[in-house]
Amino acid sequence: MGITNKLIPRDISWLSFNGRVLQEANDPTVPLQQRIRFLGIFSNNLDEFFRVRVATLKRMADYSQKRKKLNIYFEENPQAILDEIQTIVLRQQNEFERIWKNIQVELREQDVFLRTERQLNKEQQQFVRDYFETQVRNNIIPLMIESLPQLPYIRDKSIYLGVLMRKRNTAYQDQYALIEVPVKSVGRFVELPSRSSQRHIILLEDIIRYNLPKIFPYFDFDIFEAWLFKVTKDAELEIDHDISMSFVEKMAKGIKNRRKGKPVRFVYDKEMDNGLLQYLIGRLGLTKKSAIIPGGRIHNFRHFMDFPQVLPPVLLRKASFTHPLLSNKLRVTDQVLQRDIMLHFPYHSFNSLIDLLREAAMDATVESIQLTAYRLAAESKIIHALINAARNGKKVMVMLELKARFDEEANLEWKTILEEEGITVLLGMPNMKVHAKLCVITSLQKG
Structure with missing residues (x-):
């Protein structure tokens, strides 16, 4: 090596x-x-x-x-x-x-079948035509890339269909187009009508493939083919060193500039037309040093983490449970004040910690809550409890790590939400990431 x-x-x-x-x-x-x-x-x-x-x-x-x-x-x-x-x-x-x-x-x-656009019966074909018209058509933007001086912005996490259009009696008038598959708007998996004992699923890109003649009806082409590809881009944040900018402004600028990252990987269907493949490689500015990886018909398998629940459910492990010292007790706080309690996640339920914060938010003896945060859920129960505490007159301080990889933008939004509630937000340390999880609740106790 x-x-x-x-x-x-x-x-x-x-x-x-x-x-x-x-x-x-x-x-x-x-x-x-x-x-x-x-x-x-x-x-x-x-x-x-x-x-x-x-x-x-x-x-x-x-x-x-x-x-x-x-x-x-x-x-x-x-x-x-x-x-x-x-x-x-x-x-x-x-x-x-x-x-x-x-x-x-x-x-x-x-009895679970993944169908392509070429494997549909008449009922399924009609379903796919109707589904395209009602759910998909308004969410796609076909791009005639050969007529564009600059290739449109290629999204980092999206998948695209590279389309070849051809007339049956000549190859000299071939044209290329791009279609971004609108997974965010529509979803990747669509269940087709099928016999009761079977489950038939088609991917969104195959619905688009089936309807290519409808998408490009103006050019008098006879043959339509499309292959999937995706581009992975450099996602490292470039932090501006302009001393007149605040750290928050630098982070916001870095996130915006991430869109301009150079391609570092190009993954494509190995069956793709070679002319289209070479055209895309050239327009994307890829070189021999680039990671150009041939693959199968399907890409962005990350969506398969949400594959439809078409198989009998199987419980792999027991559900998390409440620590014995905290079960059947009205207040977590009372138990914690008496003794140390160690929780092991994911075996113990996280709800006990959420309950502790909720109790502190309404406890008249609690003066302040201080907490570090790295990644937060979209509907964070912890943030909800902290906002509740602030509204109940507690002094709340959050050390929010803005440099949490790929959560930078979300954490900037959380910063705004927390500050609007009167919560003090600290933003980490220069040249370091704070990944530690810490929560300090200060209360006045008798004696």
């Missing part, structure tokens, strides 16, 4: 960890629904790995000649690591495709 250090580079080690996730998807003792979910987790992990770690290694490789002048950490041989990553990822991709083929066989054995 060209790496002389006896230690395994952390990025190579991380790929081994993600390979372990793939092993779970391949384990026949794991329930089938969960194996599909593991494929989604593997895919989601790999996306983030390329957005952050591979992007960082590419920067190191680009600036390797200036490493002595730059006061930052450099891998000893970033290009060698990148080459090894490409080899491992291609090998894992082949294993992924093999596992997915086997899972599809097992799905069919349980």
Whole structure:
């Protein structure tokens, strides 16, 4: 590999960890629904790995000649690591495709079928036409990319159909187009009408494929073909060093500029027309050093973490339970004041901590609550309890880590919400991330 250090580079080690996730998807003792979910987790992990770690290694490789002048950490041989990553990822991709083929066989054995646009009966064809008109058509924007001087913005987490349109009697008038698959607006999976004993599912991109003649009726083409691809971009935040800007302003600017990140990976259907493939590679500015990875018909498997519940549910582990010292007690606070209690997550219920904060919010003896936060749920019970405390006259302070990877924008919004409620918000420490979880409740006790 060209790496002389006896230690395994952390990025190579991380790929081994993600390979372990793939092993779970391949384990026949794991329930089938969960194996599909593991494929989604593997895919989601790999996306983030390329957005952050591979992007960082590419920067190191680009600036390797200036490493002595730059006061930052450099891998000893970033290009060698990148080459090894490409080899491992291609090998894992082949294993992924093999596992997915086997899972599809097992799905069919349980009367669950994934249908493509070419496998529909007459009833399903009519359903797909109607569904497209009512649910999909208003959410797609076909782009005739050959007539555009600059390729439109390609979203990092989206999937696209590269469309080839051709006339039957000539190949000289071929045209290319792009369609972003509107998963956020419509959803990836659509259940088709089928016999009662069977469940038939079609992917959104296949509904679009079926209706391509409706989307492009103006050009007198006879043949329409489309292949899926996705682009992963450099997602490292560039923090402006302008001293006139606040840290919040710098973070907001960095998040906005993330859209401009360079492509670090291009994954495509290996059956894609070669002319279209080369055209996309050229327009995206990819080179031989870019991670160009051929794959199967389906991409963005992260959506498969939410694969429809069409299989009998199987309970993998017992539900979390309340700690014995806290069960059947009216107040968590009373028990905590008497003794230390250690909770083990995810085995113990997290509700006990939420209850503690809710009690503190209304407890007349509580003067203040201080808490660190890294990632927060969209409907955070913790934030709701803290707002309740602030409205009840408590002094509330939150140390909010704005540099939480891919939650930067959400945490900026939380900062605004908390400050509007009169809560003091601290924003972490320069050049460091605060990942620790700490909560301090101060109350006045007799004696």
